[in-house]
Amino acid sequence: MHISEGILSAPVLISGGVVAAIGTFIGLKKIDLEQIMPVALLSSAFFVAGLVHVPLGPGSVHLMLIGLLGVMLGWAAFPAILIALFLQALFFQFGGFAVLGVNTVTMSVPALCCYYLTRPWIDNRKTRPAASFIAGFLAILLASLLTACALALTDTGFTAAAQLIIAANVPVMIIEGCITMFTVGFLAKVQPEILHLEYA
Amino acid sequence: MTFEQFSDGTSFLHRADPKGKLISTGVLSLVIALSQTRGTALLGFPLAFTLVLAARLSWSKLLRRLFIVNSFNLLLCLILPLTYTGGKTVSLIGINLSSTGFFLALLITVKSNAVILLFISLLATSTAAQLGHGLQQLRLSPKLCLLLLFSYRYIALIQQELFRLQRAAGLRCFQPKTNLHTYRTYSYMLGMMLVRSWNRAARVQQAMKLRGFSGQFYSLYDSGGMRKSDLLLSAVLLLAGAGLVVIEILSI
Numbered sequence: 001m002h003i004s005e006g007i008l009s010a011p012v013l014i015s016g017g018v019v020a021a022i023g024t025f026i027g028l029k030k031i032d033l034e035q036i037m038p039v040a041l042l043s044s045a046f047f048v049a050g051l052v053h054v055p056l057g058p059g060s061v062h063l064m065l066i067g068l069l070g071v072m073l074g075w076a077a078f079p080a081i082l083i084a085l086f087l088q089a090l091f092f093q094f095g096g097f098a099v100l101g102v103n104t105v106t107m108s109v110p111a112l113c114c115y116y117l118t119r120p121w122i123d124n125r126k127t128r129p130a131a132s133f134i135a136g137f138l139a140i141l142l143a144s145l146l147t148a149c150a151l152a153l154t155d156t157g158f159t160a161a162a163q164l165i166i167a168a169n170v171p172v173m174i175i176e177g178c179i180t181m182f183t184v185g186f187l188a189k190v191q192p193e194i195l196h197l198e199y200a
Numbered sequence: 201m202t203f204e205q206f207s208d209g210t211s212f213l214h215r216a217d218p219k220g221k222l223i224s225t226g227v228l229s230l231v232i233a234l235s236q237t238r239g240t241a242l243l244g245f246p247l248a249f250t251l252v253l254a255a256r257l258s259w260s261k262l263l264r265r266l267f268i269v270n271s272f273n274l275l276l277c278l279i280l281p282l283t284y285t286g287g288k289t290v291s292l293i294g295i296n297l298s299s300t301g302f303f304l305a306l307l308i309t310v311k312s313n314a315v316i317l318l319f320i321s322l323l324a325t326s327t328a329a330q331l332g333h334g335l336q337q338l339r340l341s342p343k344l345c346l347l348l349l350f351s352y353r354y355i356a357l358i359q360q361e362l363f364r365l366q367r368a369a370g371l372r373c374f375q376p377k378t379n380l381h382t383y384r385t386y387s388y389m390l391g392m393m394l395v396r397s398w399n400r401a402a403r404v405q406q407a408m409k410l411r412g413f414s415g416q417f418y419s420l421y422d423s424g425g426m427r428k429s430d431l432l433l434s435a436v437l438l439l440a441g442a443g444l445v446v447i448e449i450l451s452i
Contacts, residue, residue, distance in 0.1 A: 005233055037405045082344075084351065092265070093319060097229040
């Protein structure tokens with residue numbers, strides 16, 4: 001859900017940059033030298049997951065796993081997402097330099113919300129499947145809402161395009177919900193300590 | 201799979217110091233992205249194009265990249281005239297098309313191409329490792345630079361792990377379709393990828409600890425500081441940025 005370069009207005013770009021900088025600063029404060037390695041590896045896993053296309057009807061959608069990342073990293077999701085987006089911009093020119101802040105915010109804030117809203121339920125074995133589905137679903141819902149807001153705040157003429165984005169992302173929300181639910185279940189069985197890392 | 205398609209070359213932009221390139225890209229792309237007038241965007245584009253020419257990149261790779269970016273812009277050119285509310289409209293075979301929306305889409309296209317060409321010619325001509333060290337020398341947070349360098353280092357490896365899992369699934373006649381079985385299989389593959397990345401992180405962590413890692417990389421890639429040519433390049437680019445700002449202010 002990248003907004004590409006050249007669309008957003010100056011106030012939106014600047015406020016996005018400021019929020020992203022604050023979030024990244026807090027996120028970096030929460031991780032120490034010992035934890036840099038796992039965060040970096042999750043950041044590259046997030047990058048790679050963005051290259052995976054899962055089928056949806058005749059087409060396909062690429063995964064984002066924002067919810068999963070948020071649940072695993074908490075505040076550290078900010079720097080992890082910033083790095084993954086910077087590398088995507090460098091390698092594929094998805095998004096660019098000036099919108100890096102806004103794109104970081106539209107993905108990290110949902111990740112953080114998922115952390116605070118669903119994390120307690122994920123730690124509980126009984127509510128884990130439902131909570132992780134909601135984490136995946138909610139992350140994409142919030143991310144598309146924030147993207148739509150960024151567009152609508154730029155120019156009222158974009159309102160229709162913004163509504164289109166939210167509508168187009170409904171199937172993605174369901175898929176991300178399923179994928180997050182199964183992945184969390186898998187991790188809980190195979191290597192539960194991965195789910196216990198949290199830097200919030 | 202190599203991600204960095206533009207980083208090996210022999211032009212002076214490839215050899216230039218990443219610090220200067222980072223600063224000038226930051227300034228120039230901000231100026232172009234924040235500009236509201238047609239004049240700035242129209243002058244920014246030839247500037248970026250000249251830089252791409254100077255970087256002597258492969259045209260086929262460049263056009264492929266621009267094609268992906270511009271397919272989105274094309275979509276915008278088609279949607280905006282139909283959905284844009286307010287501004288002037290032109291009636292064409294009974295449909296009201298907003299000319300304001302169309303010109304806005306054109307402006308966006310020019311701006312996004314200019315910024316992306318800048319990004320390719322100035323930043324993508326360095327490797328992510330060089331940029332990471334450049335950012336470190338620019339006194340960006342050391343932790344963030346470490347995160348960048350480590351993620352960059354492990355992306356290709358993690359992707360290979362995922363390819364291996366996909367190949368294994370393919371050998372067992374897994375065919376992706378729109379059903380829950382497919383999503384569950386993909387989740388387990390991703391989960392396995394995370395498990396392996398996690399364990400790899402732990403091993404690397406131990407190995408680095410053993411070698412007394414204290415949070416700082418000492419790079420063999422030493423650009424030898426800013427040379428005269430680097431200073432000249434940055435000065436010219438920053439002056440161009442200042443010129444664009446002046447044009448923007450004058451034409452508002």
